[in-house]
Amino acid sequence: MGKSARSMSPWYLGSTCFILRALFLLLFCRYVSSQCKILRCNSEYVAATLNLRGSNKNAAYCNALRSYSHCTRKTARTCRGDLAYHSAVHGIEDLMIQNNCSKEGPTSPPRPRLPAPNHQGFESLDICNYEKNFFHKNGRPPAYQHCAAFGDPHIRTFHDDFHTCRVEGSWPLLDNNYLFVQATSYPVAKGSNATVTSKLTIIFKNMKECIDQKVYQAEIDNLPAAFEDGSVNGGERPGGSSLTIQERLPGQHVEIRAVYIGTTIAVRQAGRQLSFSIRTAEQVARSFTEEQDLQLCVGGCPPSQRLSRSKCRHGSIAVEMARVLCKEKLPVEDVYFQSCVFDVVTSGDINFTLAAHGALEDARVFHPDAEKLHIFQTGAGCHHLSLPFLSITSSLLAIQLHF
Template sequence: MGKSACSTSPQQLESTRFILRALFLLLFCGHACCQCKILRCNADYVAATLNLRGSNKDVAYCNALRSYSHCTRKTARTCRGDLVYHSAVHGIEDLMIQHNCSKEGPTSPPRPRPPAPNHQSFESLDICNYEKSFLYKHGQPPTYQHCAAFGDPHVRTFHDEFHTCRVEGSWPLLDNNYLFVQATSYPVAKSSNATATGKLTIIFKNMKECIDQKVYQAEIDNLPAAFEDGSVNGGERPGGSSLTIQERAPGQHVEIRAAYIGTTIAVRQAGRQLSFSIRAAKEVAQAFTEEQDLQLCVGGCPPSQRISRSECHHTGIAAETARLLCKEKLPVEDVYFQSCVFDVVTSGDANFTLAARGALEDAKMFHPDAEKLHIFQTGAGCRLISLPFLLVIVTSNLLAIQLRF
């Protein structure tokens, strides 16, 4: 016998189902301001039937239709006269007939409701807490890097390279999307190429969600515990408290915490020089373009600006005395110790022992890997020449001159 004119093929059923679902989605989007709860019923139905697969899809579809029907009955009182509601009711009846679904039977499990808004959630406040937001996104804490500039200046890069630099004038320590740090240096002695940092400028660039742009400037004998505008935080924005400044030791040590970029900075003064140390999230430290390639914290000092620490120019303190002074502050004879000896000999200022010790203390706090705290470089310290050996050299030179003539 031929097929009845009222029979429907599976392809037609799927087509009808697709059209109705699209209609429900359009109604959901077009009537977002509807007062009755039919929109929730529509959304639950679409979610329940969106990805039906396998041999049990017909059973699951009937379950979804019964849930849909139950939902519409619960909201009937508030939806009288609502066109969307009546369209849904008629659509459900037609679909149940087409799919031979009984009105009684199991229903689809309810879709879980989203949690109530939490004012302490990532979406509200944690966007200005880098560590929490990184953990939220990646499931693990961020990686940190450490850089420092102190004394001559000596620069320890983010990659644990260590250079002693000339760099007279202004040079950028950092220049990325979040921070700009510039150090200005001056000669420590007329007869030496060595310099020391006399001014530091730190710019925390505007971050719309968290802070206003803030500038911090320090000079010798002027280590303020506030930003240039007199404030001590990131401004009046919701995340303003994610940038703070605190005085650790009046006139000697200031610490700036920028939680919104996972960064902490220490600025110190020891003697007639300033030092800079930073602990920065790796993602922040590497956020720069090719045009921002000159950064002492990233690439170290340019080769033309590097000085060998083995060449110490005496200015009143012998290398043996400098070693004793530095040994009191720095028991381990690593690059911090070697830098201390170089600075004390070159400058004649014993206060440079405090600069090296402060840099080491910052490294203990800021460096992510305790095993890489100390760096050892052979042949990088001031050459110690004893008096007998010096006499041998002088005598040998005199004999060479006499033989020549």
């Protein structure tokens, strides 16, 4: 059976009643002036006395009362005339007498406080959020850059240069202190200099505070929504959630967000080719040494690997037909349109219209300057040819594209 009220100690009854009264004042006295800190004193006292146990609980209780008294004295000047303050002062005096607590003696240790957002703790809390960390240090948001590789492949560099490349085999798109991206290509048709990307390997390098090293690998007909180890984030470290992978369209579009380096990557498949787009912080894009000088996103294709889009190797689809098909998804005759026509004519595969369109849509989202979205290169497109019955044939091909 429980103890009767008479058998309870005066300390227990007095402290319980006072704790309840302090809680009442803490919860309902919201009208207290912001300068009067009595509510903070009340909350610290309640926290210090809620879980007192053991043989030394009386001594610990006296320590809490002395801390409470000390707190009220510090805020006395700003709390004159405050009902909650005067109630607390009288209650402390009564409880110290009831429990034989001396006014002088040890006090309860202060509760640890979280650092304020603008103090030194900020950097450690946000070190895995590049944009916040950069803004805190520099007072402005970071600058971003965009690169893409799609189709033949066509490369749009960080500096908005645009090249069409042969680059058969494996070539690095990026190789810096944080990222390594490699594209592997094969000829689009027998005897053709044009190639398409069949494999992409992306390595997010180990960053001690944020992520374990992660590898993402995509191949034609295998666009996984996870890293090679089966995970979908940066691992067990505190900043592991700053690297995530998400499937936008099953088998066709995956997006990887690396918040810790201010980077977003899109990987797409259209027909029998893969494409790559990236938006990354300028500092990250520039974080490489002289030995890492071969990066297609930085310098574009080497001159010996560049192709002219005006010299189309004609296949099963003629230039005028390709222009009509590409015009449906790319109404502006910029380099994306020219690349689309080149790829459709060279390969005979109308799915290349989707590759160019996807690259343009990524650029629309990723490029930091909307006015530089379109790039125009005079005389870089395939030469026109006039064909009879063009409208009928192109309409049939357009229908085929949707199936």
